[in-house]
Amino acid sequence: MSAEAHAFSLVSPVVLLAAAVIAVPIFKKIGLGSVLGYLIAGLIIGPFGFAFFSDPEAIIHVAELGVVMYLFIIGLEMQPSHLWNLRREIFGLGSLQICLAAFGLTGVGLMFGFSWQVSFIGGAGFVLTSTAIVMQLLGDRGDISQPRGQKIVAILLFEDLLIVPLLALVAFMSPIQVVETTADRFKDIGTALVAVAGLIAAGYWLLNPLFRLLAAAKAREVMTAAALLVVLGAALLMQVSGLSMAMGAFLAGVLLSESTFRHQIEADIEPFRGILLGLFFLGVGMSLNLAVVQQNWQLIVSGVVALMLMKSLMIYIVARLTKSNHYDALDRALIMAQGGEFAFVLFAAAASAKVIDATVQSNMTAIVVLSMVLTPILSIAFKRFTVNKDEQSLDGVTVADGLSGSVLVIGFGRFGQVTSQLLLARGVDVTIIDTDINMIQSAEKFGFKIYYGDGTRLDILHASGAETAEAIVVCVDDKDATNKIVDLVQHEFPLSKLLVRAYDREHGLHLVKQNVDFIMRETFESAMRFGEAVLTELGVDERDVAEISDNIRERDRVRFETEVAADDVYAGVGMQYTQRKPRPTAPLVQPQQDAKILNDTSTTTQND
Known part of the structure; x- marks a missing residue:
């Protein structure tokens, strides 16, 4: 009996790995990218496909660690001085885009006949772009270190910070009104600030000595364990203080960005990041409830189109106002046109607070998931059928590959x-x-x-x-x-x-x-x-x-x-x-x- 239980417990990871190993190479081979491969594979093996899994949300919760690790690796690439140079993009460009997009998306909800509360929750959730999908697409294209990629990263960082005040707004909008005193609010804010300060202090005074000590011990597996401990510990600290796990991991990465162990840590984390991020995309594909889509397909399909168009339009306007050229503005508008993983958190909190009902939550979730599935397709089509006039053609130029020389x-x-x-x-x-x-x-x-x-x-x-x-x-x-x-x-x-x-x-x-x-x-x-x-x-x-x-x-x-x-x-x-x-x-x-x-x-x- 014990042997059967152990054998059965291996079915889930084997199916997940098999789905990824089969789907991703096929989709990359036909030019549709790895993200879409994961999403479609998740849909096929999920509860609305072959039903190998019945609870995709449990997988998503575990796989969110992939997003956390991705933000940590991005943080390793951003030294404090570089991050300071991006302050205008993070707070200026980020806040302008979010405010305009939230206003437009709320208007879409009102046009569909929903109350202002439901419209605002739907718009606010959709304005939170999927960090996982956008970062993966930027990474596949090699654009993360480019100026246009850096602006998108800055906006994503600001959106990660936004989840905290949005959850607070949900509590204020709740008809069941759990009254929170001013002292309690100040206590929550103080806790968050102390957590951030504690993380910065630990990163500044403890992390480098810790890795020096472990390096001297010459135990590679312990170095890997320490790297995981730093990422997960920072994420946990931010989570218990009411902030974003991804933001905690990002801050930890920034604090280690000038460490002599930076590249070693990145190499240790990269395999876990890749596997968990792929698992996250599989989970998103599984969570697409085809029964809900079938029952309300007109509302969901029209909602996906309207929200993605409105968000793209607002992003394009902001990009052009901030001096981006037409091509970069259009590229940013399409790659950030979807809702994101934080929308699920916001919708769940709103449903618990009775701001929206279960049917609305299901419909909104389906809209966000469909937008996430469509984004890689739009990005690939945009790259394939448009020409960047501001970017020089590589025709006749040999790209470095497999070279050698003294x-x-x-x-x-x-x-x-x-x-x-x-x-x-x-x-x-x-x-x-x-x-x-x-x-x-x-x-x-x-x-x-x-x-x-x-x-x-x-x-x-x-x-x-x-x-x-x-x-x-x-x-x-x-x-x-x-x-x-x-x-x-x-x-x-x-x-x-x-x-x-x-x-x-x-x-x-x-x-x-x-x-x-x-x-x-x-x-x-x-x-x-x-x-x-x-x-x-x-x-x-x-x-x-x-x-x-x-x-x-x-x-x-x-x-x-x-x-x-x-x-x-x-x-x-x-x-x-x-x-x-x-x-x-x-x-x-x-x-x-x-x-x-x-x-x-x-x-x-x-x-x-």
């Missing part, structure tokens, strides 16, 4: 072009990647083979042969992108030599802290050579010019190393510029002018 050069601008010419002239096996399509096409006319690839993405670095490269040369004209590439290379390809173009002195100091092998400040050496030419044209003897240059270089080198040593991070890394050997001293032709040059150099602190 040296990987990232960035083929003015700096990268000169650097690569020396390597190619020596016969070095060089792989070059860049994202400027016009430049790639122009370079090919002159015999250069440049591959299209974004060096800030780990998958592109792998595809470009970073694993086997003896040296990785970063020539990108963007400090943030350079820093991200350096971070990825240091953690993922530590055996490769890393040579980096620094934007200015401050950036050079930052790169020294990263322990790169060689740093070249992009304008310093060329400016020195230019200054030497000016002195030569003025008739200064070549030996005197060389002496002045050597003195300036030496003063700059000493000051640079002093500034680095002040941060206690100097570790004898390569010189930040090419240094000549000092020549014998000689009297200067223009001592006063030369003294002025040296003094001016000593005051330069930030830019070259």
